[in-house]
Amino acid sequence: MTDEDQSKRTYGDGGPGHTTTASPTDAEMHDGHDPYAAFRFKAYRFYAAGNLISVMGREMLAVAVGWEIFKRTHSATALGLIGLAQALPIILLAIPAGHVADRFSRRSILMITQLLTSLGSIGLAVISLMQARVEWMFALLFVTGCGRTFNWAARASFLPNLVPSSVFPNAVAWNSNAFQIGSVVGPAIGGFVVAMLGFPVVYCFDAVCAFLFFLFLGWIAMKQEAVRAPTSGGLRDLFSGIRFVWSTEIILATITLDLFAVLLGGATALLPVFASDILHCGAIGLGWLRAAPAVGSVAMGLVIAHLPPMRKAGKTLVFAVAGFGLATIIFGFSKWFWLSLGMLFLTGAFDNVSVVVRHTLIQLLTPNEMRGRVSAVNNVFIGSSNDLGAFESGITAAWFGPVISVVGGGVGTILVVMAAAMFWPSLMRLGAFSSMKQGETV
Numbered sequence: 001m002t003d004e005d006q007s008k009r010t011y012g013d014g015g016p017g018h019t020t021t022a023s024p025t026d027a028e029m030h031d032g033h034d035p036y037a038a039f040r041f042k043a044y045r046f047y048a049a050g051n052l053i054s055v056m057g058r059e060m061l062a063v064a065v066g067w068e069i070f071k072r073t074h075s076a077t078a079l080g081l082i083g084l085a086q087a088l089p090i091i092l093l094a095i096p097a098g099h100v101a102d103r104f105s106r107r108s109i110l111m112i113t114q115l116l117t118s119l120g121s122i123g124l125a126v127i128s129l130m131q132a133r134v135e136w137m138f139a140l141l142f143v144t145g146c147g148r149t150f151n152w153a154a155r156a157s158f159l160p161n162l163v164p165s166s167v168f169p170n171a172v173a174w175n176s177n178a179f180q181i182g183s184v185v186g187p188a189i190g191g192f193v194v195a196m197l198g199f200p201v202v203y204c205f206d207a208v209c210a211f212l213f214f215l216f217l218g219w220i221a222m223k224q225e226a227v228r229a230p231t232s233g234g235l236r237d238l239f240s241g242i243r244f245v246w247s248t249e250i251i252l253a254t255i256t257l258d259l260f261a262v263l264l265g266g267a268t269a270l271l272p273v274f275a276s277d278i279l280h281c282g283a284i285g286l287g288w289l290r291a292a293p294a295v296g297s298v299a300m301g302l303v304i305a306h307l308p309p310m311r312k313a314g315k316t317l318v319f320a321v322a323g324f325g326l327a328t329i330i331f332g333f334s335k336w337f338w339l340s341l342g343m344l345f346l347t348g349a350f351d352n353v354s355v356v357v358r359h360t361l362i363q364l365l366t367p368n369e370m371r372g373r374v375s376a377v378n379n380v381f382i383g384s385s386n387d388l389g390a391f392e393s394g395i396t397a398a399w400f401g402p403v404i405s406v407v408g409g410g411v412g413t414i415l416v417v418m419a420a421a422m423f424w425p426s427l428m429r430l431g432a433f434s435s436m437k438q439g440e441t442v
Contacts, residue, residue, distance in 0.1 A: 035306045037163075038171035043220045044162045050216025051155075052178040054114070057209025059186025061121060063290050064194050064202040065141070067283055069134055070272040076402065078134070079269050080394015085138045089145035090152075095242070097153040098373035106158040111217050113151035118210040120144035125203035156359070156378065162220075169360045170305065176355050177301035180348065183294030191287020244370060245377045251365060253424040254317065254358045255378055257416065261321045261354070264412035267328055267347075268293070269393045273402045279337045292341045293348030300349040304356055313357050314427045318417055320353035325413030332406030 038044050069078050101109060123140050126132075163171045193202050245251050267274075268290065275286035324347050331343035358378075366374045396405040421428055 035170070037167045038174050041163050041167075044171060046216045046220050047159070047162055048174065048178050050213035051175065052182050053209045053216075054117075054213035055179050055182030056186040056189075057121075057206035058117075059183045059290070059294075060190030060193070060202050060209075061124070061206040063187045063190035063287055064199045065124070065137065066269075066272050067191075067194055067286060068128065068199045069137065070276070072134055076270065076273055076394050076397040078394070079272060080398075081138060082141065083269055083394065085141040086145040086148070089142060089149045093146055093149045094153065095373070095377070097150040098157075098377065100150060101153040101157050102370065102373055106154040106161070107217055107220060109150055109154035110158060111214050113147040113154070114210050114214040114217065116147035117144055117151070118207040118214070120147070121203045121207035121210065125200040125207070128199040128203060156362075157374075165364065168364065169356075172359045173301055173305040173356050176352055176359075177298055177305065180294040180297035180301060180352065184291045184298060187287045187290035187294070189287070191284045191290070194287075195283045242377055244366065244374055248365060249424065249426055251362055251374075253420060253427045254354075254361055257317070257321055257420045257427075258354055258358055260416040261324060261413045264409040264416065267331055267344075267393065267406045267409070270397055270402045270406060273397065274340065278335060278402065279340060281337055285337065289341065289344060292344035293351065296345035296348030296350075297352035297355075298348075299345075300352040301356070304352070313361075314429060317354055317357045318421055318428065320350040322414055322417045324350040324354070325410045325417065328410030328413065329407050332403050332410060 039048075065082060066079060069082060120140055120143060124137060127136050127140065159171060159175060160168055190202055193205070245255065271286055271289050275281050275283075275289055279285065279289075281289070327343045327346035327350065331340055331347070334340040334343060362374060362378055393405050393409065396408070400408075
């Protein structure tokens with residue numbers, strides 16, 4: 001019997017929509033928790049490997065793009081425009097992208113958009129080699145951002161089809177770990193490659209990574225994707241994801257909390273400024289600064305994966321976002337490289353808690369046939385807030401300086417946490433994931 005056959009026997013071979021009761025594994029019988037449950041499934045292993053490689057390439061590219069544009073323009077505003085170029089596609093296309101993800105094969109959407117990402121990175125390499133105007137880089141980031149918007153909607157709603165619902169929180173934790181491991185390796189290697197070989201090599205490396213994820217997706221059997229209910233079409237169906245989020249208080253609360261925390265508390269966009277003008281650590285130091293939040297997130301992700309499921313998810317989320325804001329404030333004031341590195345480590349650790357809670361809630365409470373549209377709403381809130389936060393940080397840094405921009409954002413994050421806890425008291429009462437039922441509104 002193969003390991004996948006064993007997994008099907010143990011957990012059932014259906015997706016989250018199946019009602020098969022999972023039997024406990026030996027590990028679960030021993031301590032009530034199997035920290036590696038998601039990896040019992042071949043489809044998830046293919047997905048996780050490809051996703052890790054893809055993230056590593058994208059993080060290398062992010063370091064190179066930010067460093068090249070800052071070195072060519074010496075402008076914090078230009079760094080903010082990188083975020084704006086990637087936020088606009090999310091704002092404009094996220095809702096249609098979710099609708100598409102619920103009507104067509106999510107695996108096919110992922111494969112097509114990975115090819116678009118690969119071609120876009122090759123385009124950036126050509127622009128860099130020719131030293132063309134930076135406006136062409138912004139235009140290409142916008143185009144690839146359009147593909148990324150459809151990719152996100154399909155990716156978030158595709159993951160629950162790879163494992164049963166009983167294993168899904170574990171899959172979310174490991175998926176977050178894979179993202180963060182790529183976010184550690186990518187920036188660290190990216191900064192080194194930029195310093196040694198130049199920007200075009202980094203862009204070409206990302207093109208290869210995106211294509212490898214395309215290949216891994218091709219190896220996932222089509223039967224792994226659950227059949228979705230047909231949609232009626234029209235504007236009412238298109239915006240049904242918004243109505244679902246609005247009527248589900250817990251999802252609305254967690255998304256809103258994350259939205260403003262990321263919008264106000266993100267310092268990542270200004271790291272080239274801190275590396276160049278405040279910490280004086282160069283391209284290699286920038287790579288490590290960019291990787292530090294991911295190192296913290298990996299560490300926290302490993303803790304979450306090995307500990308039993310959260311019993312007080314709401315309070316854990318609230319205190320984690322508050323900790324994120326506090327660490328951001330200390331980073332803003334720091335002029336010592338190692339203290340800055342440590343605070344960025346903590347922001348990543350706290351952010352991982354938020355990511356795991358939010359993604360688990362959204363996918364567990366959302367019916368499978370609506371996951372694309374609901375994930376799209378989540379992308380509008382969270383995906384755009386990352387990039388709009390970068391734009392906001394760049395503009396405020398241009399007006400008031402990078403330190404005030406980052407510290408003010410951290411203070412704003414803590415104020416948002418306090419407001420959310422008062423406005424949504426049910427958030428503080430949120431308990432274990434196992435007690436939640438699909439479709440419940442509070």
